[in-house]
Amino acid sequence: MRAPAPAKVNLALVVGPLRDDGKHEVLTVLQRVDLVDRIELEQATELRVEGFPADTLVRDALRRLAESVGVEPHWRVRIEKRIPVAAGLGGGSSDAATALRLANATTQLDDEALHAVAARVGADVPFFLRAGPQLGSGDGTTLEPLDLPQDFVVLLVLPHREEKHSTAAVYARFDERDGATAYKERLAALRGALAAVRRPRDLAALPPNDLARSPIANELVARGAFRADVSGAGPTVYGLFHRRAEAREAAAAVGRLGKTWITLPTWYG
Numbered sequence: 001m002r003a004p005a006p007a008k009v010n011l012a013l014v015v016g017p018l019r020d021d022g023k024h025e026v027l028t029v030l031q032r033v034d035l036v037d038r039i040e041l042e043q044a045t046e047l048r049v050e051g052f053p054a055d056t057l058v059r060d061a062l063r064r065l066a067e068s069v070g071v072e073p074h075w076r077v078r079i080e081k082r083i084p085v086a087a088g089l090g091g092g093s094s095d096a097a098t099a100l101r102l103a104n105a106t107t108q109l110d111d112e113a114l115h116a117v118a119a120r121v122g123a124d125v126p127f128f129l130r131a132g133p134q135l136g137s138g139d140g141t142t143l144e145p146l147d148l149p150q151d152f153v154v155l156l157v158l159p160h161r162e163e164k165h166s167t168a169a170v171y172a173r174f175d176e177r178d179g180a181t182a183y184k185e186r187l188a189a190l191r192g193a194l195a196a197v198r199r200p201r202d203l204a205a206l207p208p209n210d211l212a213r214s215p216i217a218n219e220l221v222a223r224g225a226f227r228a229d230v231s232g233a234g235p236t237v238y239g240l241f242h243r244r245a246e247a248r249e250a251a252a253a254v255g256r257l258g259k260t261w262i263t264l265p266t267w268y269g
Contacts, residue, residue, distance in 0.1 A: 001105065004036040005098040006266055007089040008127065009154065009231040009238045012206040014190050015174060016183035023123070023139040024171060024180075027187055029146065029194070029206065030124075031133045033154050033263040037083050037095055041102040044076035052079040057096040061121045062103055068117055069107045075099075084259070086164045088212075088232035089156070090124045097128030115141075131268045135194070150265040152200040153247040155225070155239040157216050159258040162235045170211050170233040179210055186210070201226045203240060216257055223250035 008030050016025030039058075047062060049055050058077055066073035077099050083091030097118055104114055111129075118125040123140035133146040174180075186207055193205040204227045212230040216237040220228035224246040225239030237258075241247040244262065251260040 001042065001102045002038065002040045003098050003102055005039050005083075005091070005094040005128070006032045007035040007083045007091055007094065007156075007263075008032050008124065009089065009156075009236075010209065011133075011148075011203060011227075011229075012190050012193075013209045013211060013232065014183070014186045014207060015171075015179060015210040016187070017180040018175070019139065021139070024174075025138065025183070026123075026136065026140050027190055028136045028140060029133065029148075029190075030127045030136055031148070032128075032266045032268070033156070034266045035083055035089070035156065035261050035263050037091055037098075038080035039095060039098040039102065040078040040080075041099055042076050043106065044074055047073040048076045050076070050078045052081050052095075054085065055079060055092070055095070057092040057121055057125070058099045061096040061100050061118070061125065064117050064120055065100055065103055065107060065109070065114075068113065069109065071107070075103050084158050084236070086166075087158055087236040088230065088234045089236055090128070090232070093122050093124035094128045096121050097125045100125075101129065133265075146194065148197060148203070149200045150267070152203075152226075152265065153241045153244050154263045154265065155220065155241060155247045155251055156231075156261040156263060157220070157237045157239070157251075157254055157258045158260075159214070159216060159235050159237070162258075164235060165233070167233040174211055200240065200242065203227050216254060219254055219257070220250055223253055225250065 011029040119141040212234040217228035220239030228239040
């Protein structure tokens, strides 16, 4: 069995205080794009994950799936990586979710139970089990479908030579600067902006990412993006454009700053 594992961008990310479980309250807008890894899965005599030695999430996801149904994790998975690692694009989470979907063809967990397994693997993993853009709340695993326009082009820029901080370190800096101040106001602003979205350019009103900023976002706006921001904990920056030609021109202009991909929103894997 084979399937694509798409990347995501956070079109908005509002972060609140620490919860009792040690995670942060968040409200985030999650959108797939068509930059994809490829996942191949087959039954085997033992659990093996090949093609990406640094993987931990796929292995963890399949072990948890097997445990939940009382079987041994007898699957071989091969990962073909195209999504950059530790870039704020959810590649590892998408790989894990795709492997879960493929393996679940043999275990037949219902959607709710599979969501619960995914949520124990990572906050972004359940999103990749759902179709369409989603609003993630709580620790990010509580999902609501969103009716967002999909007729725009997404330029991704992964900055050269920028240190890739761990997600935990990014959240720690957020806490150090008391980033959760006025969380409820920012929460209301995001929900209000979402309610007013009818056309792609309305996405420009979404509040900026609470965790990270980048001067590259300003440059993309100057090059014609109607919205630009950092995705997740970074460091990848995305710009939204009305036309592919505009995105190509912007990519050429910022190519000195980082590796670029021109992508489109996608509804499912």
